[in-house]
Amino acid sequence: MSYDNSELLKNYVHAFQTFVEPEAARVAREMIRWIDEWLSDRERGGFYASQDADFSLEDDGDYFTWTRDEAAEVLTAEELAVASAYYDIGEIGDMHHNPAKNVLHVRGTLEGVANANAITVEVAKERLAAAKEKMYAARLRRPTPYVDKTIYVSWNGMMISAYLEAGRVLDMPEVRAFALKSLDRVLAEAWNVEAGLAHVVAYGEQGGIGARVAGVLEDYVFLGHAALDAWEMTGEIRYYTAAAAIMESALVKFYDPVGCAFFDTESVAEGETRLGALVTRRKPLQDSPTPAGNAVGAALLLRLEALNGREDYAVKALETLETFAGVVEHFGLYAASYGLALQRMVLRAVEICVIGDDAAARRLEAVALARYAVNKSVIRLRRDQLGALPPALAETLPHLPGLGSEGSFAVVCSGKGCLPPVSGVDELIEAMNKAL
Numbered sequence: 492m493s494y495d496n497s498e499l500l501k502n503y504v505h506a507f508q509t510f511v512e513p514e515a516a517r518v519a520r521e522m523i524r525w526i527d528e529w530l531s532d533r534e535r536g537g538f539y540a541s542q543d544a545d546f547s548l549e550d551d552g553d554y555f556t557w558t559r560d561e562a563a564e565v566l567t568a569e570e571l572a573v574a575s576a577y578y579d580i581g582e583i584g585d586m587h588h589n590p591a592k593n594v595l596h597v598r599g600t601l602e603g604v605a606n607a608n609a610i611t612v613e614v615a616k617e618r619l620a621a622a623k624e625k626m627y628a629a630r631l632r633r634p635t636p637y638v639d640k641t642i643y644v645s646w647n648g649m650m651i652s653a654y655l656e657a658g659r660v661l662d663m664p665e666v667r668a669f670a671l672k673s674l675d676r677v678l679a680e681a682w683n684v685e686a687g688l689a690h691v692v693a694y695g696e697q698g699g700i701g702a703r704v705a706g707v708l709e710d711y712v713f714l715g716h717a718a719l720d721a722w723e724m725t726g727e728i729r730y731y732t733a734a735a736a737i738m739e740s741a742l743v744k745f746y747d748p749v750g751c752a753f754f755d756t757e758s759v760a761e762g763e764t765r766l767g768a769l770v771t772r773r774k775p776l777q778d779s780p781t782p783a784g785n786a787v788g789a790a791l792l793l794r795l796e797a798l799n800g801r802e803d804y805a806v807k808a809l810e811t812l813e814t815f816a817g818v819v820e821h822f823g824l825y826a827a828s829y830g831l832a833l834q835r836m837v838l839r840a841v842e843i844c845v846i847g848d849d850a851a852a853r854r855l856e857a858v859a860l861a862r863y864a865v866n867k868s869v870i871r872l873r874r875d876q877l878g879a880l881p882p883a884l885a886e887t888l889p890h891l892p893g894l895g896s897e898g899s900f901a902v903v904c905s906g907k908g909c910l911p912p913v914s915g916v917d918e919l920i921e922a923m924n925k926a927l
């Protein structure tokens with residue numbers, strides 16, 4: 492599922508930010524490679540919905556799993572020794588329908604595999620790389636499970652945000668570019684200020700669109716976050732404007748002014764008939780299978796309030812979280828998004844604005860991105876973008892001393908104030924520690 496991969500990708504990126512763990516970066520890059528190849532419309536932009544686990548009713552993950560004999564057919568004995576130890580390819584596997592089939596998973600370290608085979612780590616690495624290449628080529632010759640090429644707005648919002656984060660933290664320009672290309676397509680084809688958001692950008696193999704289906708709460712809040720993420724990365728005010736307009740539309744269509752919090756669907760239009768479960772409007776709290784619309788909506792309100800200073804946004808976010816305060820403890824792990832939104836509300840928003848367009852600015856941005864914090868935003872701006880900023884930053888950034896001087900610098904802002912500009916890495920780290 493697209494939404495499983497987008498949220499896992501964010502987690503691995505956040506782990507790398509915080510712990511600088513190379514394995515987290517490796518997994519994130521390999522996830523991106525798979526998404527690029529299988530779940531992406533490379534030509535037009537956008538992310539597909541899913542790839543099936545099965546090719547037919549008779550198999551159960553056979554495309555993705557391996558027997559030891561299947562691996563031995565395509566590998567040399569030396570490659571098999573390394574790959575089978577590293578990926579746990581044994582005679583007895585994991586699948587109930589065929590016990591010989593193994594789900595590939597990493598059991599230990601490559602160093603341990605090298606020691607067990609009396610070879611160097613470099614040799615083990617070479618043999619594992621060769622084995623991966625051969626096994627992947629062999630897997631491509633198997634009947635391929637179906638890819639659902641429907642482009643849903645909400646799931647694209649989630650994946651665009653994940654790609655923007657990964658592209659920035661892992662310094663992958665092509666990933667950032669594809670995320671923006673995808674966002675531009677979704678905004679162009681699914682968003683209209685008067686009509687609101689559609690639920691689907693394109694259906695199936697041909698990418699066509701049938702009758703327009705109105706967007707649901709998840710479409711609005713996930714795409715709103717994606718647009719805001721794009722503004723933080725590029726400084727292009729059109730993305731901030733899009734996020735603000737999407738949120739305004741969501742408040743009109745989904746927010747309950749009497750009982751507070753967000754409904755998952757719009758109110759029934761005059762003459763409209765809904766069937767089955769669609770008759771009931773719900774207020775989602777549980778993260779299952781995707782982050783809950785109310786928590787994500789509250790977080791978006793808080794992100795926007797930090798930039799536009801609108802107190803009514805902060806009030807609505809508080810009301811949304813308070814609506815579920817009496818029951819949320821019973822949801823445990825399935826209210827993780829609520830916990831993140833609550834943390835965002837309790838902690839002050841911290842914006843680290845990196846101003847400049849040279850190697851020094853890129854270094855400052857890399858330092859600013861280190862260490863994940865839910866209330867931290869890293870905003871990259873050029874000097875010529877300081878004339879078009881969200882209201883809260885427009886009151887401070889253009890009036891800072893030293894804007895006329897050459898060189899890049901960073902400014903750490905919180906609430907309605909900013910710390911003095913800094914141009915050195917150590918100074919920025921000190922300023923971030925104070926603010927966070």
